[in-house]
Structure formats: structure tokens, C-alpha cells
Amino acid sequence: MAPETQAVAIAPEHGLLHHHFDDLEQQREATGLGMWLFLATEAMMFGGLFLAYTLYRWMLPESFAVGSKHLNIALGTGNTFVLLFSSLTMAMAVHAAATKNRRTMVLFLMVTWVLGAVFLGVKAVEWTADYHEGLVPAVSWHYFGEHPEQVSLLARHGEGPNHVMMYFVLYFCMTGLHAIHMVIGLLMVGIMILMGARGAFTQGNDQPVELVGLYWHFVDIIWIFLFPLLYLIVGFHSLGGH
């Protein structure tokens, strides 16, 4: 019960232990749970958008199919690969931190950072193409003015260009919120690289890297769902008359 006894018990790494925890294991679990609680609130935030998507796609199936047709599946697939690969390199950086391997950790964090930057670069290319096509609601929306045949196709299903706009509103909100998370992820990984290079996480205090890793994987999971929902509504078969 005496505090001195506990202080002796954790002596080797006592500098890491905050006074309100019994031992490092309890501190580690509590800190990890804090991150999981944050990720649960993040899931709620994205959940609202996924719910709006579900309802509008159910109400406006043809408009969502037409909208999805305008996305570049090749770029979307490439970005999915890039993010999944970055999750692997992030997991390897966390592993290197846990096994106190500073150089390997910094290397894999840098690879992760570059992959994240590539993802955002491809996203920028896609958004620029949407802008020039006239498919950005409220900013550059003139595609259907130039394609009356698409309007009559929609009209056969009782839908119209404004319904396709709903798809693109959700597309930009969902990929935009995801991209904001990627930017924050890049900032965090960047800080991890700078601090980690000076040995901040490879002397027994590797948990910050693990927590940033959890965030990175979470953002990856959001994209795992965004990719099929936004890009693959119609897939590679033609827009049918059904």
C-alpha cells in the first residue's frame, strides 16, 4: 500500500509513469482506451454522413449511379492500394517503435507520410477534373447544362440533375472530411518523424506512435467503405436501362 514500495517496483522506467496510475500497464491501457473513445466519436461523425448517403441513395438510385459514373475508378483503386499499403507501413513503424528500433521506425513513418501525401495528390487531381467537368456543386456546376441527353435519361426515372448534385454534395463532404483527416494524419506522422528521429519513442515510450497508428488505420477504414460506395455503384458494366 505504501507509495514508496510501488515507486521502487517500477523504478527502471519510473520517469514514464504519471502519479495517478498504479503502474505502466494500467497507464498504457487507460491511455489506449482514451484513443479508442476518440475513435468511437469519429465513427459517429462519419456515421452521420454514411447515413445521409444511405437514405439519398435509396431514394435516388439512378442519380447516384449517374454521379458515380463520373468518378475515375482507376484513380480510386490506386488510392485504395496506396492507403492499404500505408497502413502496412504504419503497422511496421509501430512494430519498430515497440522493438526500440529507431532507424526502422523513422524510415517506415517517412514511407507512410509519403504514401499519405500521394493519396492527397491523387485526390487533388480528381477534384480538379471534377471542377473542369462542372461537377462541383455551388462552385462549378455546369455539366448537365452541356449534356441534355443525360438529363433526359434521368427524367425517364423521374429524377433530375439536382438529384445528381445530391450525390456530389455527399461525395465532396465525405471525401473532404476524409481528406481533412488525412491532412491531420500527415501532421501527426510528421511530428512523430521529427520527435522519433531524436529517439523520443524508442526508449520505452512507444505508445504515442501506436496511438497515431490507430488514428491512421481508422482513416484507412473510412476509405475502405468510401471506395465501393462512391466509385463502384455501377461498376464496370454499363448503365443499364433497368
Add this chain to the structure above:
Amino acid sequence: MSQLASGTHASTATEQHGHHIVPLAVYYRVFAALMVLLVLTLFAATFDLGPLNVVIALTIACAKALLVVLYFMHVRYSHKLVWVFGGAAILWLGILFAYTIGDYISRGWLPIAGR
């Protein structure tokens, strides 16, 4: 926890103050599985299966997410409280979806007096 540590070469540093270190070989296998699932998603999108397309796509997405959560995010090796926190997120998402969709689907089912 130790029965889960069936890894190959990383057993030297498996238990450090209470947290599990997943062997790298597990990460490689998970990544390979994720790649297979990505190809599978694209392959499924080449067929016109009507409403089944989105069901298949989301099933594959859930499988991918599960792999990331269990292995990359270490939940398989984590404290049971982590399972509770993650489960709570899914439960509350379920409530959000079930009640809102239930509302939208059932609108107009009952006659409204005076209309």
C-alpha cells in the same frame, strides 16, 4: 494472451510491460489478404447483379475493415475493454441507422387523421 502469441520470430520481444507485439509475418499476411479482397471487389463490380452488387461490395469492405481492426489495430490482442469501446461505437451506429431508416421506410404506412 500468451496462447495468441503463436508468432514465428518475434517471440523475443512479445511481452513488454503488458502489451503485445504482433510478429511482422502476421502483417504481411494481412496485407496480402487485403490485396486479394481489393481485387475481389473490382472483380465483383464487373458483373451486373442488381441490388446484390452493393451487398457484396459492403461485405468485402467489412472483411477488410475487420482485418485492419483486428491485426493492424491490435484489437485481437487487446484488453477486453477495447472490445467494449469498439463494440459501443458499432452499437450506436446501429441505433442511428436502424431508427432513422426505420422512420423513412415506414412513412406513409399509417393513415394520418384529418389528411
